[in-house]
Amino acid sequence: MKSPLPWRIALVAYVIGLAIVAYWPTPVDKPIQGTLARVLKYLHAQGVPEWFDYQFIEASANVAMFVPLGILATLAMPSKAYWQLVGMGLLASICMELGQLLFITARIYSAVDLVTNTLGCVIGVSVIWLVAPRGHHSPRGPKTKIQSRFR
Template sequence: MRLLHNRGFWRVTLGVMLIPLAFIAFWPSPVDQPVQGLLADILSFLHRQGIPRWFNYRFVEASANVGLFVPFGVVSALAFPRKRWWQLGAFGLFISCCIELGQFLFLHNRFASPVDLMTNASGAVIGSLIASVALKRLEAHRLSAADLQ
């Protein structure tokens, strides 16, 4: 339980998490390029099985962007416990803006996208809310356990 409240540990973890995030963001070609054909085949198969057409490549890509930033939001909430969910979402948006600007300026095979800004920030918000709820429940459980003693 002490580790959950160790802000220094979580701040270092957040810094370390930015390294693979930067590799994904600034890889010269889209990271899904090697599997685009396979993904298209899988989606086509799923559509033939009755999965709705809105479950398409854009949906999968947007979901992946949200999912990529959920851990970022969780760790940000642990690193900065006094910040509110919307402040952590703004932090995720800032990091996403840096990524998209870098892609726009330096990577000709990558495309900056406002949708990526929104999905990345959404993932950070979701992650921070998950961490907030989990921490409150753990604290309530700890207090009720202390009351029983």
């Protein structure tokens, strides 16, 4: 793909989706909490370790939710450095958590969410960096290895 514009559009759409999840007035998993508790109880009775609990599932979901953000940010902004892309993920997570802290009483700010969200972004950025290594190029150069991989 010659232009990162389609990736930028996808990134904006994904960020809007993240904002909807983050600023939903109640926890988005509230409707399934009872079902999840029953499933976990059943799994534990079948020998699944106790550490596989609600907190583990929530943390894993936070990681998984931010992997696409890291992927899309890397593809949308191929000239950005690794730390800048990860920093954008951290900043998005800070905005989400701060918004919940300040404006949504039914939601709870969590430093653990900052870590898990950022870890998801790190994984997403790393996947693209491993699949399409950048090599040595000018940060402003028109042809990066990432851009040429996705043409």
